[in-house]
Amino acid sequence: MRYLYTLAMYLVTPFIVLRLLARGMRYRGYHLRWRERFGFFRAPAAPGGIWVHAVSVGEVNAAEPLLKALRVDYPNAPLVVTTVTPTGSERVRQLFGEEVFHVYLPYDLPFAVARFLARIRPRLAIIVETEIWPNLYFACRNRGIPLMIVNARLSERSLRGYAPLRGVVRSALRCVRLIAAQSRADAARYRLLGAETERIVVSGNLKFDMPLPDGATDRGQQLRAQWGRLRPVWIAASTHEGEELAVLEAHLEVLRRLPDALLLIAPRHPERFRPVEHAVRSLGFSVATRSAQQVPGAAHQVFVIDSMGELMPFYAAADLAFVGGSLVPIGGHNVLEPAALARPVLVGPHTFNFEEITQTLIAEGGAERIGAADALGGAVQRLLRDPARRGRMGAQARKVFDSERGAVRRVMGLIDGLLQE
Structure with a gap:
């Protein structure tokens, strides 16, 4: 065997190299x-x-x-x-x-x-x-x-x-x-x-022992001060192709009830930065990006985080977090990062990469699972309109994080x- x-492995290596070259067309790294x-x-x-x-x-x-x-x-x-x-x-x-x-x-x-x-x-x-x-x-x-x-x-x-x-x-x-x-x-x-x-x-799980970046919470508060402390803000983090459109459609639903709401969207891979920005603009949103405007202004409805390694301050600046890779069968991404900052967590049906952690967060009241993409807007809207529930969920999420270190x-x-x- x-x-x-x-x-x-020898037979498939040429195809692996071709895939590497193809990916390099979108991301030079x-x-x-x-x-x-x-x-x-x-x-x-x-x-x-x-x-x-x-x-x-x-x-x-x-x-x-x-x-x-x-x-x-x-x-x-x-x-x-x-x-x-x-x-x-x-x-x-x-x-x-x-x-x-x-x-x-x-x-x-x-x-x-x-x-x-x-x-x-x-x-x-x-x-x-x-x-x-x-x-x-x-x-x-x-x-x-x-x-x-x-x-x-x-x-x-x-x-x-x-x-x-x-x-x-x-x-x-x-x-x-x-x-x-x-x-x-x-x-x-x-x-x-x-x-x-x-x-x-x-x-x-080693991820429970991850250190919070120095100043992440303070930086989050500074960001909120720039775009309005009372403004409803949610983040869709580590998103993949196939779920970003669902996130933007969810934000359209949120804006119908909360017209000043702001969406922060962070694609998982750099090659997705530009397509996501184009999709946001094509749907008519007022958009800013990390690379161009640095931070969103009061008039922006969507902020594309087209950079790597900066999620934690933006988690800290948001009222709740949807963790991507879970509306499509990728298996989900790290739900512990928003939990460490006491943020309520939303996930889709596909979380097999982090199943035990996700189930624990849901069971303890720190996270909520939505069954399908069309339920995301309603779930976000309900949480943004209920600060008391967000507070309870965030506290439970942080409690789970602390207990597993x-x-x-x-x-x-x-x-x-x-x-x-």
Whole structure:
């Protein structure tokens, strides 16, 4: 099965490269540093460091508190961080600058993986969330590099997706020394996938330990002062193609009852910035963008956040948050960011990427799920007109966030044990 998997990787690599080139037509970051994806890059100054892989923005944000803890506890150990997407790369640079060595993870081809590991020569490999690459895992085992998966999550959908590769995935998971799962449900799915029970622990979700950006709340208040403290404001964050139009239609419904309402919309991917702005203008909204006007004025009805890494101040400035990727079958995005700022959360029907957290927030009264896109406008309107309910939901959301903290401490204990071995 492993040989068949590797043959398939070689066969599909030309198509992967073509997809990379196509995405680069909309976002130039995909055209840059492409040699790194085949293991060609200048090696870090010192080998023997700790390598952390976080595929994109969400995983980098989840790993932030862990990376900061590693820098404190192991100040002399070089820290290598890999991502797959340019937006993930940009987020690493925003958070850490030159304090960590960043490179793209190579494709799961034996020669590329071998070249990558020969250059960074880590003493510990840490994979964040769900990235199972068999050739990479086998190569770590063969080189004696301890490998662990932290903040491990595995949805029912992902479990089914791995079914055709169940044999090779099971063998790859046997190369992993420890799996620190987010929840008991995630741990159970990893066992079904073939991971050994004695190597799985439940450590909680690192995202509960994320630090609030310095001054996010104050910056949010400053933004509100600029566009009116009493003005109804809602944010649609991390939206995808297929749900942005639904968000704009919901805002039209909101404006019929609350004519001074403001929508903040933050597309998930940079290549969506321009199409979303065009869609807003085509529907007749008065629009401002982060790149052009910086902040909206009193006359603007929609503000497009066409920048990366700035969501938290805008969450703080909004009365409620709709978290995208949930009206379309993407699986939803991080509901903890608005919860950390005591903001009521709305989600759509598709939240399998964050199912347990989302269900907890809903059960505790900090979030509400809408069944379909056409229900979004009504849900937003009801919350904007009910400040007492918003206050209760926000307080419950923050209570859930606070009650689940501590995963970083538990994961650091596991890392300490592996490094001492």
